Structures are given as structure tokens and as C-alpha cells.
Amino acid sequence: xxxxxxxxxxxxxxxxxxxxxxxxxxxxxxxxxxxxxxxxxxxxxxxxxxxxxxxxxxxxxxxxxxxxxxxxxxxxxxxxxxxxxxxxxxxxxxxxxxxxxxxxxxxxxxxxxxxxxxxxxxxxxxxxxxxxxxxxxxxxxxxxxxxxxxxxxxxxxxxxxxxxxxxxxxxxxxxxxxxxxxxxxxxxxxxxxxxxxxxxxxxxxxxxxxxxxxxxxxxxxxxxxxxxxxxxxxxxxxxxxxxxxxxxxxxxxxxxxxxxxxxxxxxxxxxxxxxxxxxxxxxxxxxxxxxxx
Ligand code: GDP
Ligand code: MG
Numbered sequence: 001x002x003x004x005x006x007x008x009x010x011x012x013x014x015x016x017x018x019x020x021x022x023x024x025x026x027x028x029x030x031x032x033x034x035x036x037x038x039x040x041x042x043x044x045x046x047x048x049x050x051x052x053x054x055x056x057x058x059x060x061x062x063x064x065x066x067x068x069x070x071x072x073x074x075x076x077x078x079x080x081x082x083x084x085x086x087x088x089x090x091x092x093x094x095x096x097x098x099x100x101x102x103x104x105x106x107x108x109x110x111x112x113x114x115x116x117x118x119x120x121x122x123x124x125x126x127x128x129x130x131x132x133x134x135x136x137x138x139x140x141x142x143x144x145x146x147x148x149x150x151x152x153x154x155x156x157x158x159x160x161x162x163x164x165x166x167x168x169x170x171x172x173x174x175x176x177x178x179x180x181x182x183x184x185x186x187x188x189x190x191x192x193x194x195x196x197x198x199x200x201x202x203x204x205x206x207x208x209x210x211x212x213x214x215x216x217x218x219x220x221x222x223x224x225x226x227x228x229x230x231x232x233x234x235x236x237x238x239x240x241x242x243x244x245x246x247x248x249x250x251x252x253x254x255x256x257x258x259x260x261x262x263x264x265x266x267x268x269x270x271x272x273x274x275x276x277x278x279x280x281x282x283x284x285x286x287x288x289x290x291x292x293x
Contacts, residue, residue, distance in 0.1 A: 004168035005054040006086030011078060011104070014038060014062025016093045017120040021151040022046050022059040025161060029262070030181050030188070031059045032195035038062065038207065039198060041070070042290065043077040045182040047175055053165055054173040058085075063101045070280040073291040082107060087167050088115045089160075090144065094125040094133055109141055114167050116160060117144035123153050185263070186213040187290075189225055192258050193271070196251040197229070197240070205239055208232045210279055210289055222266045225259070230276040237273050248273065 010018045014037035023029050026046035032039055038061065046057040060081045061074040082088075090108050108115060119133050130148055137146050145163070149156040175182070190211040198206040208231050215226040229248075231237050241248045248271060256269040279285040 002170050003052050003054075003172055004165075005056070005171040005173050006168045007056045007058060007084050007174075008087045008089060008164055009058045009060065009081040009085040010089045010091060011060055011081055011108075012062065012091035013093075013096060014064060016062070016091045016096070017151040018062070018091050019059050021089075021091065021118070021120070021149075021157070022057050024151050024154055024157050025055075025057055026180070028180060029258075030183075032191050032198075034195060034198045036198055036206065038064070038071075038074070039195070041074055042183075042187075043081065047179055047181060049173070049177045050165070053168055054175065054177065055164060055168065056174060063104050065101065068280050069283065069286060070291060073286055078104070085113055086169055087164055088113055089118060089164075090115055090141070091118045091120055092137065093121045094119060094129065095121075097136070109143060111143060115141065115144040116163065117141055117146045118160065119146065119148045120151050122148045123150040123155065186216050188262060189213045189216065189227060189255075189259060192262070193227055193229065193251065193255045195258075196254045200247065200251055200254075201239065205231075205236060208236055208280070209240070210276070212289065218265070222268055223259075223263055224268045224270075226270040226272075229271060229273045230279060231273065232275070232277060232279065234275060237275055240273050 010022055012018055019031035019033045019040055022031055026048055030046045031044050040059060040061045044059045048055045058081055060078045063078055064071060066072040066075050088111055117137055119137060122130050134146055134148065147156060147160050149160060151157065190213055193211045194209065197209050210230045211227055213225060213227040217224045229240060231240060252269055252271045256267050259267045
């Protein structure tokens, strides 16, 4: 049987469940998930390998109108998702009726490649509303195949997966068959720490934070990690650390537990906080953190 492989790009508004879906497909927590918009900043690939196929899922940041340089770069990741896709997965949630960016929306409607439109979070809805939404979206994006799913509860995810497999073009694999993702281990450490920051701090704090892992040393029985949490201002540094270091300690211990599961090994995690003024608007810094080519 001939081998098939292709890129499947998942796009949509912030918070509709794109990362949850990719993790459901891949079966690992590659992408961090929180209830906050802009949790995903990079484009993250997740691979699913079968004997005669390879699917390269690509999770992207939610589509927004960029307000600063970091967000510009985030939208470049979304644009590049259009360019190399073999199949487009356009995700909406039950409550929503249009994409925030019209240019993207028109691109989807004129797409030459297959479009699967997934209406997610139907666990939050009822039969009547779901049927209404299906009709609405079929009319709005006539070139799409419409599915209703719950990524969180893994409802109807399998038929979508099967459909994707059947749409893959003939091609040899793009990545080694035992590989799970294109990102290095340090990337997942940074993302896991960022997830805990998103969950533990309010308002603008998480958006001002970038994490960089300076040391990752693996031995037979333990991984030693040292990561720096960068903030833009002195006041933010105080908030991250918290009273007698309590807040930072909590982030560290929550992240360490998840990382031990992810790597299946004991982890020693050393965290510290540094001020890095205006990194979000600095092209050189964004390049260093992997947001620009
Ligand atoms: P993304 O911004 O599109 O990547 O969305 P995420 O995958 O980060 O999910 C955003 C929020 O929606 C999280 O709180 C998820 O737990 C939640 N979510 C995702 N899928 C579903 C679903 O099928 N049903 C419900 N009720 N919540 C979901
Ligand atoms: Mg996401």
C-alpha cells in the first residue's frame, strides 16, 4: 500500500479548543491549554504515525488583530499555516458566529484544499442549537465539510480523524516515524512553566512573561533544569515571586510535577526571575525566543 502524509493545520478564534483538539489527536499534552486567550504563541507540530500514513497536525495561535510585535509574529505563524497545509481544520465553538479577521475568513472560503469545519464544545449545547449552527456554517462556508464535536470529551473526534486520514495525499513521511513533535525538550519546559503562570496570575502578568530554559541536563535517573522567567517591569517581578517566594514556589512545584509525567523521570527544577524591558516589542529578542525566522 502506498504511503500517505500531509500537513493538517488547525485554525480559528482564540479559545475555541484548537490545542485541546490537537492533544486529543496526538494523545499527548503537547500544547498548553488554559481558558485564557493567547495561550498558544507558537506554531506547534504534533505527529500521528500509522503504518502507511503520517499526519502532521499544526496548532496555531488564535486569530487576533495584532497590537504589538509579539502578536504580529503570532499572526505570521497563522499565515504560514495556510501556505503549507494539505487539509485545513477550521474550528469554531457553538456560541460563535464569525471569525474576527475577515481576510482570514475569505481565505478559508476560497481555499483550494479540503476544509473541515468543526463546531466544538457541543457538550455545552443542545440538539436544537447544534442543528441551527450546522445549517448556519454550511451556508456560510459552502466548501467545508461540517462536523460537530467535543474535543474535551473526545466526542466525534474519531470520525474526523478517519476523514483526515482518507484525505491525505500520497507522500513519504516528512519526519522520522518515532518522532512526536518538531520542538526540542526545552520548548516543552518553557511552555509548561508558562502554563502555570497563566493559571496562577491575573490580568496582564502572563502576557508580559517569557520563559527561557538555560540548562537541561539529563542523566539516568534525573533531569536537572534551570529556567528564567522574564518580565518587563520591576513590579511584575515582585508579583511573580510573591510573599517570601510563595507564588514562585507554587509555579515551580506544579510545573515540576507535570514535567515529571511528561518526561517520565524525576525532575529538579530551578526557577528564577529576571527583568527584560520591553521584550515583546524587540525584534532581536523575539527572534531569540523563536517567534521570528
Ligand atoms: P485554543 O485557544 O483554541 O487553543 O483553545 P484551548 O484548547 O486552549 O481551550 C480553551 C478552553 O476551552 C479551555 O478551557 C478548554 O478546556 C476548553 N475546551 C476545549 N474544548 C472544549 C469542549 O469540547 N467543551 C468544553 N466545554 N470546553 C472545551
Ligand atoms: Mg491554543
